[in-house]
Amino acid sequence: MAGFRTHIAVSSGLGVVYGAAAVQPLGFPSEAGLLAALLTAVGGMLPDIDSDTGVPMREMSHLTSVLVPLMLLPRLIPLDLTRETLLAVLLIAYVSVRFFMTYIFRRFTxxxxxxxxxxxxxxAGLAVYLAYGGPDRPLRWLLATGVMLGFLxxxxLDEIFAVDWRGLVPRLKPSAGSALKLYSRSYFATAFCYLLLGGLLYLTLLDHVHGAD
Ligand SMILES: [Zn+2]
Known part of the structure; x- marks a missing residue:
């Protein structure tokens, strides 16, 4: 399997290309391109959030707990909350992501x-789309696609590293096929994953229907 640094290097490089393409020729503002590039880079680290030990898990839980409240901001600002309420909501979001999610990940993944x-x-993509909110759907899809691109x-990379290139004929290591997959051996995890995906798809559809009127 590819190391943390390889993942960051590749997804960051991809992010730069993607962010640049978003600005020219796609015509998004440069801040949007920058944000898309950063999300692509982060997306490349996301899958390893399930590894209990070491840098990826720690860094990613820090980063996610800061990013999630930030992504919620466009949804919170139109609500006209007082400054104190806004801060309280952001802090609660930070703490719950930081501690609750870390616990859940450690326990169940x-x-x-x-x-x-x-x-x-x-x-990951739909979560970004929904969390970002706001009327600018092309921008939201740009960011969602960025995360998915990094994730992909x-x-x-994990699959490429599962091929043993030494020797005359490349052979597959036992980890082959365990990254780019549609289901796992755990029925519970697979069912939960598809349930969550179904729910997010439904919310995304609602968002589009709602925005059409
Ligand atoms: Zn991995």
Whole structure:
């Protein structure tokens, strides 16, 4: 499997290309391009959030707990909350993501389980789309696609590293096929993953229907 640094290097490189393409030729503002590039880079680290030990898990739980409240901001600002309420909401979001999610991840996830899968990639993308909110749908899809692109690069890299290139004929290591997958051996994890994906798909559809009127 590819190391943390390889993942960051590849997804960051991909982010730069994606962010640049968003600005020219796609015509998004440069701040949007920058944000898309950063989300692509982060997306490349996301799947390894399920590894209990070491840098990826720690860094990612810090980063996610800061990013989630930030992504909620466009949804919170139109609510005209007082400054204190806004701060309280952001702090609660930070603390719950930081501690609750870390606990859940430690408790229920297996490394290379459903976090390394196609449905998980779609969940990450839809979550960004829904969390970002606001009327600018093309921008929201740009960011969602960025995360999914980074995520996909991670899965692809893990699969590439599962091929043993030494010797005359490349052979597959036992980890092959465990990253770019549609389901895992755990029925519970697989069912939960698809349930979550279904729910997010429904919310995304609602968002589009709601925005059409
Ligand atoms: Zn991985």
């Amino acid at each position: 297996v490394h290379r389980g459903m976090f390394h899968s196609i449905p998980a990639m779609l969940i 690069s991670h899965l692809l």
